[in-house]
Amino acid sequence: MLLEPFMRQCRCRPEAPALRENGLRLSYGELLARSQFIAAALQGLGFMPGQRVAIHLDRGVQAVAAVFGVLLAGGCYVPLDLKNPPARLAFIIKDAEVSTVLGLGADPDWLEGVAWLDVERLPSKEFATVEVRSTDLAVILYTSGSTGCPKGVALSHGAVAAFAEWAADLLGLAGGEPIASSAPFFFDLSTFDLYSVLGRGACLHFVPSGLTLSPSRLSAWLQEQAIAGWYTVPTLLAFLAYKGNLAQTPLADLRFLIFAGEVFPSPALVDLAESLSATRLYNFFGPTETNVCCHWPVDRQCLDPSQAIPIGWPAAGCELHVHEENGELWVRGPGLASGYWSGGRLQEILNREGWYPTGDRVSRNERGEYLFHGRLGRMLKCSGYRVEPAEIEAALHALPGVKGCVVVGLNDPTAGQRPALVLALEPGLDLGEVRQFLQRRLPAYMQPCRWQLVEELPRLPNGKTDYQAINSLLEVS
Amino acid sequence: MKAALKKFIFAELIYHEAPDRFGEDDDLLEAGLDSMGIMRLIMFAEKEFGVTLPDTEIEPDNVRSLNALEKWIQQARSA
Known part of the structure; x- marks a missing residue:
């Protein structure tokens, strides 16, 4: 038809x-x-x-x-x-x-x-x-x-x-x-x-x-x-x-x-x-x-x-x-x-x-x-590709030793947005291994442009992710 | 110049390579530099080094590696 x-x-x-x-x-x-x-x-x-x-x-x-x-x-x-x-x-x-x-x-x-x-x-x-x-x-x-x-x-x-x-x-x-x-x-x-x-x-x-x-x-x-x-x-x-x-x-x-x-x-x-x-x-x-x-x-x-x-x-x-x-x-x-x-x-x-x-x-x-x-939810648009932060987070959570991670979008004058990552790792896992792992799982446009390591992810008193704190961590880095 | 180019490329254009292990003749296009990346790189280079890079010289071979880039920009500067 x-x-x-x-x-x-x-x-x-x-x-x-x-x-x-x-x-x-x-x-x-x-x-x-x-x-x-x-x-x-x-x-x-x-x-x-x-x-x-x-x-x-x-x-x-x-x-x-x-x-x-x-x-x-x-x-x-x-x-x-x-x-x-x-x-x-x-x-x-x-x-x-x-x-x-x-x-x-x-x-x-x-x-x-x-x-x-x-x-x-x-x-x-x-x-x-x-x-x-x-x-x-x-x-x-x-x-x-x-x-x-x-x-x-x-x-x-x-x-x-x-x-x-x-x-x-x-x-x-x-x-x-x-x-x-x-x-x-x-x-x-x-x-x-x-x-x-x-x-x-x-x-x-x-x-x-x-x-x-x-x-x-x-x-x-x-x-x-x-x-x-x-x-x-x-x-x-x-x-x-x-x-x-x-x-x-x-x-x-x-x-x-x-x-x-x-x-x-x-x-x-x-x-x-x-x-x-x-x-x-x-x-x-x-x-x-x-x-x-x-x-x-x-x-x-x-x-x-x-x-x-x-x-x-x-x-x-x-x-x-x-x-x-x-x-x-x-x-x-x-x-x-x-x-x-x-x-x-x-x-x-x-x-x-x-x-x-x-x-x-x-x-x-x-x-x-x-x-x-712009978007109401968390979805990002990176170089024309749709990127759901949850997909990047889920890929990372599959790696033993990742304590927690949050992906947000950073605005970019030409690419629209780019994913940026804040993550907490167990001792013994280094960032290089995490990067390599993510390269095997996700396409290039989903790879984070910033990697910010923290001891613990910032949370609000009710236990939810503190996105304001996440964003300020990425802005100063 | 090469250090400034490298810093910009790995901070802004290519995220999934470890810069310390990336050689001056290694292939930037294979590492993920695409048309948008080349455009931003040219905007950066023209501003940073006060040079006009001619339209007809924007070719994959001129942006393929850090060494090729530096050579191309220096030639355009002295032209």
């Missing part, structure tokens, strides 16, 4: 270009054939619709075919972050109860008890069409969990399609347009590339990974590929505005840029808006549970380097509500996640009133636009 618009493109214009990755080009017809080949191989192994398949591939042509193959077989894909430590990947594989992992080459050491399929060495089988309903799960995106373990946000075909169709209409995507793609598939940004772009007959050009380290090469590439649009993170756009040689590289074909995932620092956005004066800019906003629930088409008249930009207006058919008591943003609409995947069933995310409480604090300005003011 989510792939219906893509299938329509395949029927109408099978020769049109769909994917470009370095020298590799794939037409819509070729992508469909490759996806069906993968779907058929899964079916040949006895795969049943509704089962989950993990994608152990970097973003690119192979990964698109694998994702589409899983969907064509009626399955739900679980995209993995290959940079995660093996322990975290193994947890996700187990938690999602995947039947198969699609990857390249030999199976990794940490994988146990789950079938591994090398996408380049698949048996040739007959593909049988599978009907899917809009409520069937399409993808589970794992994010940091407040209970101490990664948490799977389960999105249905209908939910992803609601966003993809809305975004494709908003941007007026047209057949044949070259659209840049840099979002890893485990980020919800990728649903725009996969389903909006490929649902409208445009062509995805994968940004070569090394280019993100060299903004002038990146702008030269965007120019040479005649890129018309790109949905990415503020960091890359800020880097482009700062050192992208845009005075010599005007990017005349670039119709639109969309950014999401973190707050775009206003001074950098002002620079970008000035350098690319003819490009439409959009701020998308929403936790993974809503995909995108707010959007602000950047109004250059309203840009002020000293003021944060709004998150704007409701998006993708969402209804928004600001809770009277604490200013929390509540959302309902067709794009909401079906729930959290937990032990083979879906855990409800809606409150009693039928809304999803986002945990984001918002208000409205005099124009009626929504403004974002």
Whole structure:
């Protein structure tokens, strides 16, 4: 169902270009054939619709075919972050109860008890069409969990399609347009590339990974590929505005840029808006549970380097509500996640009133636009990644000799926030061992930027953690 | 200059390496220096050392190690 618009493109214009990755080009017809080949191989192994398949591939042509193959077989894909430590990947594989992992080459050491399929060495089988309903799960995106373990946000075909169709209409995507793609598939940004772009007959050009380290090469590439649009993170756009040689590289074909995932620092956005004066800019906003629930088409008249930009207006058919008591943003609409995947069933995310409480604090300005003011709970946003302090704390508590620990966020002008740690250790355990332990358990963006050792954790008279004391410990260190 | 760069990098950009064991030719990109880190590093270097680092010279090879960084910044200074 989510792939219906893509299938329509395949029927109408099978020769049109769909994917470009370095020298590799794939037409819509070729992508469909490759996806069906993968779907058929899964079916040949006895795969049943509704089962989950993990994608152990970097973003690119192979990964698109694998994702589409899983969907064509009626399955739900679980995209993995290959940079995660093996322990975290193994947890996700187990938690999602995947039947198969699609990857390249030999199976990794940490994988146990789950079938591994090398996408380049698949048996040739007959593909049988599978009907899917809009409520069937399409993808589970794992994010940091407040209970101490990664948490799977389960999105249905209908939910992803609601966003993809809305975004494709908003941007007026047209057949044949070259659209840049840099979002890893485990980020919800990728649903725009996969389903909006490929649902409208445009062509995805994968940004070569090394280019993100060299903004002038990146702008030269965007120019040479005649890129018309790109949905990415503020960091890359800020880097482009700062050192992208845009005075010599005007990017005349670039119709639109969309950014999401973190707050775009206003001074950098002002620079970008000035350098690319003819490009439409959009701020998308929403936790993974809503995909995108707010959007602000950047109004250059309203840009002020000293003021944060709004998150704007409701998006993708969402209804928004600001809770009277604490200013929390509540959302309902067709794009909401079906729930959290937990032990083979879906855990409800809606409150009693039928809304999803986002945990984001918002208000409205005099124009009626929504403004974002940060989080209500403990969740941190570090370089675009969600980080739950409880997940870092739980990882540390698993190490014998850790008496106690508390993680808080430190504000950072570019990364948003960074986790910082106060911990108490039993005699005999040294900090180096703790650091090494945490490196094996958690990805780089979850590693604390400050480590403050104390004899005892500061507590309030009622026994609860004294966060004020924790913060002052980290400020003076 | 190298000491100032090292101090900034390990205080602000890379947290999961032990700085005392990190050599001047060791690979910063492998240690986790990413595009955001490079941007902040360039902002820091331009301010700290009073230099303008040209857009077209921002390449992985110029920021790969402490030695490469120092060489690059010094060249830009004398240019």
